[in-house]
Amino acid sequence: MPELTYRDALRSTLIEEMNRDSSVVLLGEDIGIYQGTFRITAELLARYGPQRVIDTPISEAGFVGAAIGMAMLGLRPVVEMMTWNFSLLAFDQIVNNAAKVRYFSGGQVDVPLVIRGPNGAGVQLSAQHSQSLEATYAHFPGLFVVAPATPADARGLLRTAIRGTDPVIFMEHAALYGTKGEVPNGDFAIPFGVAEIARPGRDVTVVAYSRMVSVSLAAAARLLEEGIEAEVINLRSMRPLDRETIIDSVRRTHRAVVVQEQWRPYGAAAELAATIAEGAFDYLDAPVERVTGADVPMPYARNLEVLALPRDEDIVRAVRRALHREDRDG
């Protein structure tokens, strides 16, 4: 298995799918001549031409809506959202058209659409460019929402997304683009709704996704020094959610910590904690712990930004609380 960066895993999968199927087209801001803000689409304009690699004006609602229309007519558009923060300008198109047109037409159309781009905090991008919108989108029936944590996830989930029949909210993370990992070759695909046990353990279950998987793995390494074996689950997909893997793990470990970068109220962690309560309440030896970003607009100053984001030590302490080795107030 070759080692690739998360960025190259995404880019090479786009190339493979564009070579395989001429109905795959790309749209987005500065994806062509500029080569893409994060260079995911570098050199693709030269390879495939302007009809397939479409540089759009700064019109999120317009080009997402157009991509929905293309998908309804049988193309497979992959839209690059420069960052998911900008998707709020296209929110109506995504939730009112992409997510619902199959349903309100009585099943007359497919919408094989992928919208991909970075979600979550970068480095000092401040309040408007650092949001995590996965729970917002995962709220809506009709959308798939996935969040790859590794280069292999990036390839496997993107392939499934492009070959599907429904709109996929594909949430990358800017801090992961340069990370490396082994990526299977060929037609490797990861089905939606299948989580991965990134690290097995018997004492506590840590559920995470996207960048928080690597932070959770770092926490697990530190916990090992204290003799605590944490099991880390990489969700990969938020909707559909692999309830079985989560519940099965918690039934074995009897303790759970859920981790998200986004704000605490009404976030993904709340859904995960409720899922655990529904499926493993009788097995729990402690309340489910939530590790989340601070409930504030993202500050600019680096020291404040660091405080606003979950760190491995926050997860370590949450695990200790779940194991009653640290007070809840402590």
Add this chain to the structure above:
Amino acid sequence: MRTRDRDEGEAPVASAVDDRKAGELEAALPWYRLMVIARRFEEETERAFRRGKIGGYLHVYSGQEAVAAGFLAELWKDDIFFTAYRDHAHALFRGIPPGEVMAELFGKSAGVARGKGGSMHLFDVRRGFYGGYGIVGGHIPLAAGAAYALRYRGENRICLCFLGDGAMNTGVFHETANMAGLWGAQGLCPLIFIVENNEFAMGTSVARSSAVTDLASRFSAYAIPHERIDGMDFLAVRSAAARVFPEVRASGKPYAFEAVTYRFAGHGAADLFQPYRAKDDVEAAHRRDPIVILERQLRDAGLLDDARVSAIQEEAERLITEAVQFAEQSPPPSPEELHAHIYGEGS
């Protein structure tokens, strides 16, 4: 030309023009019939709404029939179109049986969208009708993307996008018109915008909502050729469509019409008092009733008389009665339909 003396060559030309006119009038007859059926259909939907047979919102098309009829008359069978929520007549004009439309409004399983869309989301992909959308302006970019897709695959089909005057004030209209202008320059956007200017966005008049009341001219900002037409005159609408559609089909470039029309009914079924317009204005508009205008043209040409008009009205009455019976008799969707069609079957 007008001051020139008559010469021998003129007679055949004049007669060719007369022949074409006669042909256009004759071809309008079936559309007169459809417009009468659509009007009767809408009257029945208002009654059914009051009887509690139709729920939610109800937006009727009465007064605007010549617009959808004139344009859809020139649309080829495999061409496609999108519209907003005032969509019943578009469905009927495209050949969807009235019973299937009425069943959709009644929330029944025999409805065009299996009773899951309702009045605002009529849909029949087999007939090129890509919906019925409920958020003002929201469908406009879909139509541009669909037009792009047709051209991308090298097809010569075209796409119509009906929208209201109110939709021109949404941001996504301007975003789409701009992209259509850009894509059209590459021959990749065989899209025709049809602004149905019925003078009101709900209760807000065009003069109170658009800084420029010449709505067609707003397309000049996006390099899209445009014109304003009389949306109450079926023959005028159809001949404009017949002139422009082949150009768009050949060039892949967008075009825009502002069809000036009028909504006889309230915005929706709940718009009872209509405080935003005077009764006199509504009465004046009725004197421009598109069905009356076409009827007069057809009578003048000797193609309609009292007997034929009443035969068409009786047929419309019968068809609508049958449509209501069909809708009443159709079972509601089965409970399994609740969770069906959220994702594709392969997902």
